[in-house]
Amino acid sequence: MSGRRGQANLLSLAVALTALVSAATLGLVVADGALAGADREPGERRAAGVAAERLVSAEATTVRENVLDGEAIAGLSAADLDALAPPVADRSVRVRLGGETLLERGDPTGVTVERVVLVAERTTRSRSVAVGDGDTVTLPRRTDRVELTFAAGSTVETVRVNGRVLLHDPGGLAGQFVVEPSRYETATLSFAGGTAQVGIESRPLRTEKATLRVTVDD
Amino acid sequence: MTDRGQLSLTMVEAGLGVLLLFAATATFALGLPAAGVDAAQLDRYAEDAGTVLSREPPRHDGLTRLSEVTQSASAFERERAALAHRVERILPENLMYRVRTPHGAVGFQRPTGVPTGRATVPTVGGRVTIWVWYA
Numbered sequence: 001m002s003g004r005r006g007q008a009n010l011l012s013l014a015v016a017l018t019a020l021v022s023a024a025t026l027g028l029v030v031a032d033g034a035l036a037g038a039d040r041e042p043g044e045r046r047a048a049g050v051a052a053e054r055l056v057s058a059e060a061t062t063v064r065e066n067v068l069d070g071e072a073i074a075g076l077s078a079a080d081l082d083a084l085a086p087p088v089a090d091r092s093v094r095v096r097l098g099g100e101t102l103l104e105r106g107d108p109t110g111v112t113v114e115r116v117v118l119v120a121e122r123t124t125r126s127r128s129v130a131v132g133d134g135d136t137v138t139l140p141r142r143t144d145r146v147e148l149t150f151a152a153g154s155t156v157e158t159v160r161v162n163g164r165v166l167l168h169d170p171g172g173l174a175g176q177f178v179v180e181p182s183r184y185e186t187a188t189l190s191f192a193g194g195t196a197q198v199g200i201e202s203r204p205l206r207t208e209k210a211t212l213r214v215t216v217d218d
Numbered sequence: 219m220t221d222r223g224q225l226s227l228t229m230v231e232a233g234l235g236v237l238l239l240f241a242a243t244a245t246f247a248l249g250l251p252a253a254g255v256d257a258a259q260l261d262r263y264a265e266d267a268g269t270v271l272s273r274e275p276p277r278h279d280g281l282t283r284l285s286e287v288t289q290s291a292s293a294f295e296r297e298r299a300a301l302a303h304r305v306e307r308i309l310p311e312n313l314m315y316r317v318r319t320p321h322g323a324v325g326f327q328r329p330t331g332v333p334t335g336r337a338t339v340p341t342v343g344g345r346v347t348i349w350v351w352y353a
Contacts, residue, residue, distance in 0.1 A: 009228060016232030023236040027243040034246040040255070056266070066269045114259060116266035116308055142275070184275040184282065209308055 041111055041218075047087035048113040048216040054084040055095070055212060056115050063120045067207060070121040073097065078105050092217045098210040108217030115214075118207040126201045131156065131191040139187045140204040146179045146187075147201040155194025161187050172196075256352070260313075260335025264348045267308050267315070268337040271346075274304075281342060287319050288343025294321035305348075314353045320344035 055061050060080070061072050081103060082089040092106025097119065129137060139146060150156065150173050159167040161181050167173055172194060181187035191198070272284045277300060280286030280293070287297045302324040305315050316325035320343060328334065334351045 012228040012232075016228055016235075019232050020235050020239070023239040023243075027239050027246075030243045031246045045255075052262075064273055066266055066273070114262070114310070116263055116270065116310065118270060118308075211310055 043087075044091070044111040044216045044218060045113075047085070047091055047093075048111045048214045051081060051085040051088045051093065051095075051216065052113045052115045052212060052214040055081075055214070056117055058084050060084065063205065066116070067118045067120050067205075068097070068210075068212070070119050073102060073119070076103055078103055088216055094213075094215040096213040096215075106217065108215045110215060110217035112213055112215045115212045117210055117212050119210050120205045120207045122203045123206055124201060124203050126199065128197060128199045130195070130197050132195045133192055134190070136188050136190040137200065139181065139189065139200075139202050141186055142183060142206075143187060143202045143204045144180060144183045145203050146181065146189075147199075148177045148179060148189075149199035149201070150174050150176075151197040151199070154196035154198075156191050156196040156198075157193025158191070160190045160192070163190075256333040257335060260333060260350055260352070261337065262335070263309060263313060264335040264337035264350045267305060267350070268339040268346070268348050270308055271304070271348075272339045272341070284339055284346050285341040285343055288321065288341045288346060290343075291321045294319055298322070298324050309350060312353055313350045315351075316349045318347045318349075325349075 055073070055076075056066050056068065061068055061076065061084070063069050076095065078093070081093065081095065092108040093103070094101060094105075094108050095103040097117075125140060129135075131137070148159070148167075152174060154174050155172045157168065157170055157172060158165060159173065159177075159179075161179065162185065166179060166189075167177055173196070179189075189200075268284075272282055274283040276283050276286040277297060278286065278293075280289050283301075283304070287294050287301055301317065305317055305325065309315055314326045316323055316328050328349055329351065332351050334349050336350075337348045339346045339348070
């Protein structure tokens with residue numbers, strides 16, 4: 001009687017120990033996973049967020065908010081990025097625009113922040129037109145800067161853009177003028193008061209969508 | 219009778235121990251909030267789309283592209299296809315969107331229970347709200 005009881009206890013002890021050890025192991029595995037999942041790398045995340053935010057809003061790299069200056073962004077160096085966003089200094093970082101890597105320091109595999117941007121390229125269009133009194137010239141859409149060059153002997157007195165007086169000289173306009181029409185409407189220049197040979201150099205912006213990805217690792 | 223009593227006591231103790239360990243495990247598995255990383259990135263997408271749209275010239279009249287669609291119901295009807303097309307062009311391909319203006323909405327039906335990013339842009343004619351989520 002007492003022998004059988006002893007055997008039964010040994011068996012149940014083995015079963016109980018096995019069950020407890022399995023449960024404890026399972027608990028450790030889950031706790032380890034939870035601990036790893038809780039590490040959100042706040043430093044890297046913040047650095048990547050700041051760098052992306054600065055790239056899409058700093059005057060050095062953009063034309064306006066979320067519109068990157070194609071030339072400035074193509075010439076971006078690691079030192080420029082550190083100056084723009086100090087948190088990424090001393091960290092490995094990669095900046096990608098579309099499918100192209102603009103800048104890489106080290107081989108970061110950490111947090112990636114994506115921003116939706118437009119990339120603007122300036123194209124230069126020059127033409128020379130002979131204008132008389134009352135003539136109009138319509139500029140290409142999305143032009144925000146125009147250079148007008150009046151040749152010697154010009155007798156044009158007034159230049160208007162969409163009806164507003166922009167340049168006026170009763171003695172005849174001569175020389176070079178920079179005009180910045182509004183981006184939000186199509187600009188039409190009209191000339192009054194005389195005739196001239198005018199060189200018009202406009203720099204319309206062409207924008208293209210892209211995704212800016214900034215990856216930062218410690 | 220005595221045998222059964224002895225056997226079950228050990229097993230009951232072991233069972234209680236296992237339950238206790240499972241309770242501790244459950245706090246790890248359930249007690250942690252989600253990281254919210256998806257939602258932060260989606261918010262960024264929505265903000266960016268709003269910024270880009272609100273700085274674009276209008277197609278016909280109005281101050282900007284967004285104030286144009288909030289101007290009147292007829293302006294919204296005229297622009298809705300172009301607006302949808304533009305938002306689709308701006309956002310990455312793996313995103314769905316919905317844009318709500320005071321005169322109606324374009325885009326897809328918003329699903330429930332998935333992380334969604336949201337941005338609101340105030341315009342002259344009222345608020346424009348943009349939602350984005352992963353397709």
